[in-house]
Amino acid sequence: MTRATAEEEALWEGQVEVDDAAFFAVLEETVAILERSGIPHLFMGGLASAALGRPRWTHDIDVFVRPADARRVLETLRAAGFRSEETNPRWLFKAVKDRVLVDVIFVSSGGVVLDDEMAARAQHLEVEGRRVPVIPAEDLVVIKALVHKEHSPRHWFDALALLRRDDLDWDYLVRRARQHGALKMLSILYYARSNDQVVPDHVIADVLEAAREEMAV
Secondary structure: OOOOOOOHHHOOOOOOOOOOHHHHEEEEEEEEHHHHHOEEEEEEEHHHHHHHOOOOOOOOEEEEOOOOHHHHHHHHHHHOOOOEEEEEEEOOEEEEEOOEEEEEEEEEEEEEEEOOHHHOOOOEEEEOOOOEEOOOOOOOHHHHHHHHHOOOOOHHHHHHHHHOOOOOOOOHHHHHHHHHOOHHHHHHHHHHHHHOOOOOHHHHHHHHHHHHHHHHH
């Protein structure tokens, strides 16, 4: 679709303020639509960060789906009254309802995709009274390390909060870091250690080894 005005542009970029009632109404509808569809999906982004790590507000809804399912998810939302666009065929589609943006993400930074192991490790957690399937904390740490940029420091601090969890599967986190971006993951692990967060020695050693291999390629 054509973004005709600056206001429309801001809406599709997730840069408009939305009141809580509208946001949670659209969240509840999105959860119900996706559950009925039977399409595998997980919630990520700010919602997952708040559920798994630290309390913080988000003004959009990030849904993670398999690449093969992305267009079907968009069509399902469109059939339910959402406006939609195939924003970037490499990784992102978008839908909007009542000024609330839903990002349909199918390839995250570093080539991270929703696979069977990630789906099997997902948790159903309560977000403002709504139970939603949430991406595993370990995968979210890796994604946050990869997407961190100067203009979005929240990702860095989201990852640090997730690293404080006492139930992390460190071996799984190392494996994901090896697959998608060990060097960036190493930087945040060192920073966490410098702030007296507990990161096991073998995790640092394993990710360091992977980062050296990454730099040698």
